Amino acid sequence: MHPSDTVQPILLRVDKEEPAAHCDAIAAAAVAGVLAYANRTGDAAWEDWVTGRFTKTVRRAGPKPFAKLCAQAPSGIVQIGAAEAAAFEPQRYEDMPRALRALQVSGTQLPVTEPAPAAAGSPLIILNRDLSMSTGKAAAQAAHALLAWFLELDAGQQQAWAAQPGAAVQEVPQRGFSALHGHRGAGPLIVDAGLTEIDPGTATAFVAAPVR
Secondary structure, rough: OOOOOOOOEEEEOOOOOOOOHHHHHHHHHHHHHHHHHHOOOOOOOOOOOOOOOOOOOEEEEEEHHHHHHHHOOOOOOOEEEEEEEEEOEEEEEHHOHHHHHHOOOOOOEEEEOOOOOOOOOOOOEEEEEEHHOHHHHHHHHHHHHHHHHHOOOOHHHHHHHHHHOOOOEEEHHHHHHHHHOOOOHOOOOOOOOOOOOOOOOOOEEEOOOOOO
């Protein structure tokens, strides 16, 4: 691992009047995070970050500031159900635009309502439900898991996913979480550093093995 002092900002659109579903927001954030990497035009901002812990910060914004801040996001705006997210290249906190840096990080919790149907063939991100992670925390963990899965694909598979990006999210109890990760073909297990909400060393997320 190489140390990196950069963090990837991921921005969630949070509409208080018509909030998106918890799992849709998590999935949109994860897809946006990976798309920003897949759409990169150079590796300078990504090289140390992607070989380290690929730290992320998930922030929330209302509809108007979200649209303004995300106009130039390398991920574009990702929509899943009513959820929208966008992601940027890794950067130091002090180099973030002031408007982005000022947005709230903690306390992002969207309602656990029925998510949108997943597109056929979309990777399924499994989250440990027993951890009771907030939407923002779960979004960061899901983005870790989807990127770790993406990095294990060959170039052709990466291009195919980026051409038709998508993901779905399912939260399962610890027992089922451990059993599903035991299936051959499951993506790398994400273990949290314990900086927020949960204890260090806690397994949080992975991409499920494909259905055969």
